[in-house]
Amino acid sequence: MDSFISSLHQWYRINKRDLPWRNTQDPYQIWISEIILQQTRIAQGTNYYLRFIHTFPTIVHLAEANEDEVLKLWQGLGYYSRARNLHSTAKTIVHSHGAKFPTNYTDLLKLKGIGPYTAAAIASMAFDLPYPAVDGNIYRVLSRYFGIATPIDSSGGKKQFQQLAEELIINKPPGMHNQALMEFGALQCVPKSPDCSLCPVADTCFAKLNQLIEQLPVKSKKTKQSKRYFYYYLIDDGTHIYINKRTSNDIWKNLHELPLLESPHEISDEEIIQKKVPYINGTNFNIKLVSSPKKHILSHQVIHSKLIYIEVNTDVDISKPLIRVNKKDISKFAVPRLVEQFFETFNLV
DNA sequence: TAGGCGTGGGG
DNA sequence: TCCCCAAGCCT
Numbered sequence: 001m002d003s004f005i006s007s008l009h010q011w012y013r014i015n016k017r018d019l020p021w022r023n024t025q026d027p028y029q030i031w032i033s034e035i036i037l038q039q040t041r042i043a044q045g046t047n048y049y050l051r052f053i054h055t056f057p058t059i060v061h062l063a064e065a066n067e068d069e070v071l072k073l074w075q076g077l078g079y080y081s082r083a084r085n086l087h088s089t090a091k092t093i094v095h096s097h098g099a100k101f102p103t104n105y106t107d108l109l110k111l112k113g114i115g116p117y118t119a120a121a122i123a124s125m126a127f128d129l130p131y132p133a134v135d136g137n138i139y140r141v142l143s144r145y146f147g148i149a150t151p152i153d154s155s156g157g158k159k160q161f162q163q164l165a166e167e168l169i170i171n172k173p174p175g176m177h178n179q180a181l182m183e184f185g186a187l188q189c190v191p192k193s194p195d196c197s198l199c200p201v202a203d204t205c206f207a208k209l210n211q212l213i214e215q216l217p218v219k220s221k222k223t224k225q226s227k228r229y230f231y232y233y234l235i236d237d238g239t240h241i242y243i244n245k246r247t248s249n250d251i252w253k254n255l256h257e258l259p260l261l262e263s264p265h266e267i268s269d270e271e272i273i274q275k276k277v278p279y280i281n282g283t284n285f286n287i288k289l290v291s292s293p294k295k296h297i298l299s300h301q302v303i304h305s306k307l308i309y310i311e312v313n314t315d316v317d318i319s320k321p322l323i324r325v326n327k328k329d330i331s332k333f334a335v336p337r338l339v340e341q342f343f344e345t346f347n348l349v
Numbered sequence: 350t351a352g353g354c355g356t357g358g359g360g
Numbered sequence: 361t362c363c364c365c366a367a368g369c370c371t
Binding site for chain 2: 044155253336
């Protein structure tokens with residue numbers, strides 16, 4: 001077991017990537033990087049990290065920002081509750097902890113958006129505390145090497161891997177150890193078709209010896225996707241369009257979008273044209289076109305959507321909740337990718 | 350506790 | 361095209 005770990009540490013010294021958040025022990029920067037990298041690839045998250053640190057160099061800068069500003073910076077990354085919790089926690093630390101990051105695992109865990117993995121990552125990398133950061137990489141590496149077939153998304157499985165990881169980190173440099181195991185999972189012990197001929201521990205790996213690489217780790221749950229039908233209205237008076245803020249507990253909370261008609265089923269173009277246009281009072285408008293369908297896929301939903309392009313005069317009668325925006329300012333608002341792609345199609349951004 | 354919560358890349 | 365996945369957390 002000790003040679004397993006020392007082999008991975010040795011592998012890490014040779015193969016580690018030079019990532020921007022690896023040259024710091026600043027808990028703020030480590031925290032930002034860990035939140036961005038939750039369920040997110042390094043290739044996708046790195047530029048967001050650099051922009052985030054540049055825009056908000058310290059936790060005080062972040063705490064003083066508006067949530068809209070934070071969401072705009074987060075636009076395109078997904079899982080937007082991460083951004084909302086990040087901002088909320090920055091305010092908590094600044095206003096209730098004297099702008100000092102908690103320095104122990106238990107207090108880190110109390111913060112919004114920081115769970116067992118992230119608390120361990122910050123505790124180990126910023127404060128040299130021996131908490132194992134058990135993420136998807138670690139589940140994969142340990143399940144394969146030790147031949148553990150307990151589902152990683154069961155409570156029993158989590159407990160089992162957690163306990164094993166706690167034993168493995170004893171008397172190791174915590175931050176380096178955690179990053180070594182994660183990096184090994186990310187680069188060498190990859191989910192699909194790992195090149196075991198390059199693996200330093202292949203000769204003692206249970207999954208390799210028993211040809212179970214593709215079977216491990218075991219996951220029990222499969223998320224089912226539901227279908228939704230979104231019809232967006234681009235109401236254009238020549239200079240302005242209208243947008244709306246999503247505030248309910250649903251996807252894309254607190255992001256902006258175009259006026260939306262959601263239907264439980266698909267609506268034909270003929271029907272759309274005959275329907276009352278939501279938010280517009282009266283009949284003083286012209287439906288110019290209904291776009292081709294666009295399918296937007298989330299982890300748990302498939303959204304079938306179309307855009308209805310509507311020309312109006314500047315004296316159009318619009319109901320209250322909508323925000324009237326000059327077209328040249330539209331990029332100031334955080335919107336989901338689906339809406340941004342409609343904006344691109346219609347040359348608004 | 351099981352399901353909700355995004356996006357983009359790769360096989 | 362489809363499916364799985366990527367440094368999880370919240371409720």
